[in-house]
Amino acid sequence: MIDTLKNSFARLRRSSFFAGFVLFIIALILNAALQGPASFFSIKSINTLFAKNAAFILVAIGQSLLLIAGTMDVSCGIQLALVNVVTIMTHQVWGIPFGLSCLLGIGAAVLASIAVWVCCSVFRLPALLASYAMTYVIRGVNVMIMSVPQGKVPREWYMAYDSQLFGLIPVSFFAVLGVLLICRFARKTPFGSHIYAVGGNPRNAFAAGISPVKVQLKAFLLKGVIVGIAGLCLTLMIAAGNPLQAEDYGIRSLSACILGGLGFGGWGSVASAVFGSGFFVLIQNSVYYFFSLLVRMIPGFSVSSYWQNFVSDVIIFLGLLMTIVTAKGRQEVLREGIVRQFKRIDYRKKPEGLDGKEAASHE
Amino acid sequence: MFELRGVDKRFDAVVALNNASLNVKPGEVHALLGSNGSGKSTMIKILAGLVNPNAGEILIDGSPVEIRNGYDSRKLGIATAFQDLSLIPTMSVRDNILLGNEPKNALGLVDQRASDEIISRLLERFQIDCDPDDYVQTLMPSTQTMLEVAKAVALKPRLLLLDEVTAALHYDEIQVLFSVMRELKEEGIAMVYVTHRMNEVFEVCDRTTIMRSGESVITGPMDDFSLDDIVYYMTGQRPDKSKKDVVHSHSDGGREIVLDVKNLSIFPKVHDISLRAHKGEIVGIGGLQGQGQPELIRAILGAIRYEEGEIIYDGEPSTFKLPSKAVKNGMGFISGERNREAVFPARTVLENILAGKVAKGKTFAYMPAKANRSFAQSAVDKYNIVIGSLNHPASSLSGGNQQKLVVARWIAMQPKLLLLDDPTRGVDIHSRLEIHEILKECANDGMTILISSSESEELLSLCDVIYVFYEGCVSAQLTGENKTPEKLVAAMMGMSEDHEIVSTMEAKA
Numbered sequence: 001m002i003d004t005l006k007n008s009f010a011r012l013r014r015s016s017f018f019a020g021f022v023l024f025i026i027a028l029i030l031n032a033a034l035q036g037p038a039s040f041f042s043i044k045s046i047n048t049l050f051a052k053n054a055a056f057i058l059v060a061i062g063q064s065l066l067l068i069a070g071t072m073d074v075s076c077g078i079q080l081a082l083v084n085v086v087t088i089m090t091h092q093v094w095g096i097p098f099g100l101s102c103l104l105g106i107g108a109a110v111l112a113s114i115a116v117w118v119c120c121s122v123f124r125l126p127a128l129l130a131s132y133a134m135t136y137v138i139r140g141v142n143v144m145i146m147s148v149p150q151g152k153v154p155r156e157w158y159m160a161y162d163s164q165l166f167g168l169i170p171v172s173f174f175a176v177l178g179v180l181l182i183c184r185f186a187r188k189t190p191f192g193s194h195i196y197a198v199g200g201n202p203r204n205a206f207a208a209g210i211s212p213v214k215v216q217l218k219a220f221l222l223k224g225v226i227v228g229i230a231g232l233c234l235t236l237m238i239a240a241g242n243p244l245q246a247e248d249y250g251i252r253s254l255s256a257c258i259l260g261g262l263g264f265g266g267w268g269s270v271a272s273a274v275f276g277s278g279f280f281v282l283i284q285n286s287v288y289y290f291f292s293l294l295v296r297m298i299p300g301f302s303v304s305s306y307w308q309n310f311v312s313d314v315i316i317f318l319g320l321l322m323t324i325v326t327a328k329g330r331q332e333v334l335r336e337g338i339v340r341q342f343k344r345i346d347y348r349k350k351p352e353g354l355d356g357k358e359a360a361s362h363e
Numbered sequence: 364m365f366e367l368r369g370v371d372k373r374f375d376a377v378v379a380l381n382n383a384s385l386n387v388k389p390g391e392v393h394a395l396l397g398s399n400g401s402g403k404s405t406m407i408k409i410l411a412g413l414v415n416p417n418a419g420e421i422l423i424d425g426s427p428v429e430i431r432n433g434y435d436s437r438k439l440g441i442a443t444a445f446q447d448l449s450l451i452p453t454m455s456v457r458d459n460i461l462l463g464n465e466p467k468n469a470l471g472l473v474d475q476r477a478s479d480e481i482i483s484r485l486l487e488r489f490q491i492d493c494d495p496d497d498y499v500q501t502l503m504p505s506t507q508t509m510l511e512v513a514k515a516v517a518l519k520p521r522l523l524l525l526d527e528v529t530a531a532l533h534y535d536e537i538q539v540l541f542s543v544m545r546e547l548k549e550e551g552i553a554m555v556y557v558t559h560r561m562n563e564v565f566e567v568c569d570r571t572t573i574m575r576s577g578e579s580v581i582t583g584p585m586d587d588f589s590l591d592d593i594v595y596y597m598t599g600q601r602p603d604k605s606k607k608d609v610v611h612s613h614s615d616g617g618r619e620i621v622l623d624v625k626n627l628s629i630f631p632k633v634h635d636i637s638l639r640a641h642k643g644e645i646v647g648i649g650g651l652q653g654q655g656q657p658e659l660i661r662a663i664l665g666a667i668r669y670e671e672g673e674i675i676y677d678g679e680p681s682t683f684k685l686p687s688k689a690v691k692n693g694m695g696f697i698s699g700e701r702n703r704e705a706v707f708p709a710r711t712v713l714e715n716i717l718a719g720k721v722a723k724g725k726t727f728a729y730m731p732a733k734a735n736r737s738f739a740q741s742a743v744d745k746y747n748i749v750i751g752s753l754n755h756p757a758s759s760l761s762g763g764n765q766q767k768l769v770v771a772r773w774i775a776m777q778p779k780l781l782l783l784d785d786p787t788r789g790v791d792i793h794s795r796l797e798i799h800e801i802l803k804e805c806a807n808d809g810m811t812i813l814i815s816s817s818e819s820e821e822l823l824s825l826c827d828v829i830y831v832f833y834e835g836c837v838s839a840q841l842t843g844e845n846k847t848p849e850k851l852v853a854a855m856m857g858m859s860e861d862h863e864i865v866s867t868m869e870a871k872a
Contacts, residue, residue: 188473189473193465193473196451200452207411207445207449208433208462210463
């Protein structure tokens with residue numbers, strides 16, 4: 001029993017998302033302490049946390065797929081706004097059922113993803129720059145569709161989004177769970193290993209008969225669907241349309257993934273994205289409670305929300321620095337391990353009849 | 364029956380293959396032999412679909428086929444184990460072996476049970492001791508090489524190409540590999556085996572094709588060849604065994620020792636290297652590719668760290684942590700990898716020549732434009748570099764002239780010790796001779812030169828003393844009348860006195 005526990009802890013330690021997991025746990029404890037455990041673990045508080053942040057977590061999951069495949073998309077933040085405006089406007093202008101509008105919204109996200117794929121994988125433009133440029137293209141499209149914030153979501157839809165299933169589990173949680181199950185399924189298909197191969201070493205993947213461009217297309221399509229779902233979560237949460245929102249989700253999801261332990265290309269897993277984005281969310285939440293605690297304790301103390309953002313962003317930056325330290329440490333451990341193995345083999349060879357010196361000189 | 368007929372391949376001016384041919388029968392192990400740059404690897408790459416030939420045809424069972432990429436090659440039943448490995452280090456052993464060849468179940472998922480079975484059977488067959496879920500990057504180089512072969516065999520090919528796979532393997536692993544190869548032979552699989560280890564060739568191969576400068580010189584059953592014959596066909600000369608090459612320490616009493624490397628080891632390639640360079644001497648480093656030559660040179664320069672040993676430069680132990688320190692202390696470094704390590708292609712000829720001077724001077728020192736131009740112009744004139752204008756980008760020059768540009772950059776600095784890593788790679792014969800002349804002249808003026816080269820002729824014509832590297836150790840030190848092509852080639856294959864003893868002992872064990 002203790003042995004299996006030890007083993008699973010050792011596996012966890014070795015896993016790529018370990019740094020993200022530790023950060024997540026720290027943020028969780030910090031948040032619970034600042035907010036008070038009773039309040040933090042209440043159904044209402046967890047529901048709000050999920051409802052508000054499901055979109056961000058989903059975007060990070062989508063981004064992680066691209067990072068594994070060796071590419072990225074900074075424009076997926078503004079793609080949320082695209083989903084938002086397409087869903088609201090098709091429902092409002094054409095009068096089609098809201099469910100159909102939601103599907104159109106997802107379709108729009110998939111189209112935007114394909115456009116980014118064409119730039120990054122087919123034309124081979126640097127992914128960071130190309131997708132950053134796409135941010136402005138999509139922004140233009142958004143404003144063309146909806147010039148000013150407007151529109152609303154049918155009441156029963158956003159009420160349903162804000163409710164809890166069995167009075168316990170928030171509906172938004174199911175959106176995240178569903179997407180994670182899709183990713184889990186995809187990981188078990190050949191695509192699940194091809195995506196790592198393409199991200200890890202495109203040349204060798206090509207030599208193994210895999211087409212990097214096609215694999216990246218699949219990753220972009222999957223990411224499009226996930227961003228579509230995230231856009232719907234956002235729409236149902238704010239229950240209105242705004243063409244210029246969530247733009248920073250793109251770059252933030254990227255840093256959440258890196259925080260969680262994903263590398264650029266072929267390293268890490270979707271779990272990294274979940275823990276990384278969880279850390280992001282909880283730190284922002286903790287900082288909010290920290291400042292309200294200050295306000296309560298020090299009479300006359302008041303700061304603008306900019307200060308809160310500043311503090312939480314500094315913490316996130318420190319978190320990013322920490323991942324560099326842990327990654328370096330892991331490399332060192334890896335190197336030491338290899339050296340040790342080498343020495344062991346040299347040592348083992350010596351007693352076997354051959355004179356040690358000659359065996360060593362031959363190797 | 365697999366056949367290559369009249370295959371030509373040129374990379375710009377360099378002819379890699381010239382009317383080469385090869386035919387391999389089912390159920391035989393065919394040795395493809397030749398010295399560095401004779402075109403063996405190009406031949407393998409053509410069959411693997413990584414290189415497309417300029418001319419010639421590929422026939423399988425008598426009918427011509429086309430191999431445009433790796434996928435075509437796989438479909439025709441060809442599997443390749445590459446020398447530089449095609450594994451993906453950040454993926455698990457399981458995923459690597461099954462990559463592109465995953466067994467699927469009805470749902471389109473990877474069939475776990477089937478793949479577990481394939482993996483465990485394969486690991487057992489090759490006696491690889493590792494967890495299928497280990498990342499490949501955590502395995503030892505020799506285990507990785509075994510996996511590379513296992514991965515190729517897992518494809519159940521009709522033709523298996525093994526490109527210098529034993530270079531990184533240990534003795535017992537080689538024996539496992541050979542027994543698998545014998546089994547595959549029974550199954551009627553054709554194999555092409557590239558190696559530099561001659562004792563292995565006689566152990567497993569049935570027939571051989573020997574290549575020299577891109578041409579296939581001779582093909583025949585292995586039994587028809589002796590070791591001397593093979594060296595003869597590879598070099599065009601008979602080895603002379605009467606004279607023994609003695610590893611003697613160079614005792615030039617009066618001359619000052621500029622560089623003294625003692626028992627250097629650099630993980631993982633270099634094990635125990637000692638060499639010495641005197642003032643005004645040209646010291647050559649020979650050997651097959653990947654025996655630790657670039658690592659040694661970069662360790663002297665301070666670009667990479669070394670584990671054990673000592674480097675004494677100019678009478679003092681060198682502790683350079685960065686190349687910039689080494690350059691300030693009078694070292695120069697010329698790399699054969701022009702684009703990666705030497706030339707700034709988009710910058711002007713002038714700036715390229717000044718790069719060395721800039722590196723040595725103070726960061727904010729004022730550099731008068733006129734002095735710069737005359738400095739550069741004199742270098743261009745002195746070394747006969749053909750340029751349009753000093754202001755043209757370096758990329759407008761031919762390869763040979765670009766290399767001369769780099770040579771000029773460093774020689775104009777008058778370094779005490781000049782390190783060259785395969786400086787004439789891909790350089791035309793005329794520029795090469797010019798570079799040789801420049802180097803000889805500098806050595807006469809008292810510069811110490813350490814040059815690594817993959818070309819035997821270059822080392823033989825240029826160097827006072829040649830250290831030959833084999834598997835991270837010095838296998839021979841050739842001076843004076845010992846500097847013959849045959850001795851050099853033999854030492855490069857590890858066939859010096861010591862190593863013959865080792866191989867025979869191992870054969871008995």
